[in-house]
Structures are given as structure tokens and as C-alpha cells.
Amino acid sequence: QSALTQPASVSGSPGQSITISCTGSSSDVGGYNSVSWYQQHPGKAPKLIIYDVSNRPSGVSNRFSGSKSGNTASLTISGLQAEDDGDYYCSSYMSYTSDILEFGGGTKLTVL
Amino acid sequence: QVQLVESGGGVVQPGRSLRLSCAASGFDFISYGMHWVRQAPGKGLEWVSFISYDGSKKYYGDSVKGRFSISRDNSKNTVYLQMNSLGAEDTAVYYCSRDSRIAPPGEDYWGQGTLVTVSS
Numbered sequence: 001q002s003a004l005t006q007p008a009s010v011s012g013s014p015g016q017s018i019t020i021s022c023t024g025s026s027s028d029v030g031g032y033n034s035v036s037w038y039q040q041h042p043g044k045a046p047k048l049i050i051y052d053v054s055n056r057p058s059g060v061s062n063r064f065s066g067s068k069s070g071n072t073a074s075l076t077i078s079g080l081q082a083e084d085d086g087d088y089y090c091s092s093y094m095s096y097t098s099d100i101l102e103f104g105g106g107t108k109l110t111v112l
Numbered sequence: 113q114v115q116l117v118e119s120g121g122g123v124v125q126p127g128r129s130l131r132l133s134c135a136a137s138g139f140d141f142i143s144y145g146m147h148w149v150r151q152a153p154g155k156g157l158e159w160v161s162f163i164s165y166d167g168s169k170k171y172y173g174d175s176v177k178g179r180f181s182i183s184r185d186n187s188k189n190t191v192y193l194q195m196n197s198l199g200a201e202d203t204a205v206y207y208c209s210r211d212s213r214i215a216p217p218g219e220d221y222w223g224q225g226t227l228v229t230v231s232s
Contacts, residue, residue: 002156034213036220038157045207046157048220057218089157099162099211100171101147106156 004029004090004104011110017078020107022090023071030071032096037066037075040087040106050075077109085111114138114221116208121226124198132193134208134223141189142166145211148182148193150204151225160206163191175201198230 005023012018022029022037029035033053038046048057050066053073063084065076073092077084090104120132134146148160161182162171170182181194191208205225212220 036212040157045222045224048212048218051212051218051220055218057220087156091157093213099145099164099169101149101159101162103149103157103159 002105003094003102004092006088006090006104006107008105009108009110011112012080013112014080014082016080017076018080018109019077020075020088020090020109022073022075022104024073024092024102025071027095028092028102029068029073029090033068034093034096035066035068035073036091037064037073038089038091039084040089042086046089080111082111085109114210114219116210116221116223118206118208118223118226121206121228123229123231125232126199126230128198129194129196130198130228132195132206132208132226132228134191134193136189136191136208136210139210142186144214145169146184146191147209147211148191148206149209149222150202150206152201152204155204158204161193162211195228198228200230202228203230204228 035053037050039049040046049060049064053068054066063078088107094100115137117135124130145164163182179197184191207225209222
């Protein structure tokens with residue numbers, strides 16, 4: 001059982017927007033702004049798409065955005081495209097002083 | 113450019129041992145902590161272990177504690193994962209990744225992964 005809770009699956013049609021939630025606790029997600037989101041396609045390593053809750057690495061589409069409220073972080077993908085189909089994981093360190101990483105169980109996004 | 117290359121995976125019998133390596137290049141290895149993360153077939157990501165930049169701090173996930181051991185050789189820019197008493201539940205792709213907390217914002221690197229299959 002993962003420390004961070006994500007929905008198992010979400011789906012949307014091209015052009016639509018979807019949001020994936022990631023619920024943790026007051027010490028990890030809620031404790032400080034170090035939530036990351038990863039996109040993974042089959043057979044590939046995870047790719048960072050959001051870091052520190054709401055920041056996009058260079059080269060990541062601005063269709064991806066992140067936010068946080070309390071102990072729940074969210075990833076929103078707007079203007080869905082076929083290439084967004086894949087698995088998405090949130091991650092956070094256990095606490096501000098911890099070196100232990102936690103991952104969500106992953107969410108399978110299906111673009112209809 | 114930053115590269116992380118895992119090796120050492122393969123098929124191993126239950127109860128046996130295996131050592132994975134992760135060779136790093138393109139950055140100041142001695143300054144960074146390193147993680148091992150695994151992914152069982154069809155499953156999600158699971159954090160396995162962390163070692164600090166100087167090897168003084170080591171942490172393990174509950175499922176591998178007491179069986180796996182992480183180490184590093186800064187002269188060879190390599191981090192290792194010694195896996196003992198392997199069971200079917202350890203079958204997974206194992207990735208090494210660089211601790212991103214001291215890196216320039218948004219920089220995050222993972223290797224391509226190495227597959228470990230525990231089977232008789």
C-alpha cells in the first residue's frame with residue numbers, strides 16, 4: 001500500500017482537461033512544497049513533469065500544471081492529447097528532514 | 113551530459129544474491145545522494161534505498177530492510193545495490209536516480225533501468 005494515494009485511473013477525450021489527485025499527510029505532502037509528478041510510458045523511465053508542487057521543468061508543456069491544498073496535491077492536464085496517455089505518479093519526501101521518498105500508487109490516464 | 117547506467121540485472125534463483133551497479137557520469141557525483149527505485153511488472157514505482165553523497169547515511173524501504181545493502185564508490189562514480197535472500201516479490205526493473213534536491217531546479221535524472229527476475 002502506497003504512502004500517497006492516487007486514483008487508479010482517469011480518462012478524458014482529446015481537448016478536455018483532467019485532474020489527478022495525490023493525498024498524503026501533514027508531514028509529507030502537506031508539510032512542505034516538495035511534491036513532484038512523473039509521467040511514464042511503457043518500457044520507459046519516469047519523466048519529471050512537475051516539481052516543487054507547481055513548477056515545470058524546461059521543455060515540459062504548459063498544458064501540465066500542479067497545485068496543492070492541505071494534504072492533497074493535484075496534477076491538471078489541459079487540452080488532452082493522445083500522447084498524454086500513460087501512467088502518472090506523484091512523489092514526496094516523508095518530511096522536510098527526510099531522505100526517504102514516497103510514491104503514489106500511480107494513475108493510468110486513458111485518452112479516449 | 114548527465115548519464116546513469118544500471119547493470120547487473122538478470123535471472124536469479126530464489127534465495128540467491130545479486131549486485132546491481134549504477135555508473136554515473138556528466139556531473140559531480142561526489143556531491144549527490146543517490147536513490148534506487150524499483151517497479152514490479154505492471155505495478156507502480158517503489159522507493160528502495162537512498163545513500164548520501166558521502167555514504168554516511170543509508171536508508172531502506174521496509175520491504176527490503178535487512179536484505180538489501182546500498183553502497184557507493186566515489187572514486188568510480190558508481191553506486192551499488194547488494195540484494196540478498198531474493199524472492200519472487202523482488203522481481204522488478206530497478207532504476208537508480210540522482211537526488212534532485214541540490215540540483216538546479218527541475219533537473220531530475222534516472223537511468224534506463226535493469227531487470228531483475230527471481231525465478232527457479
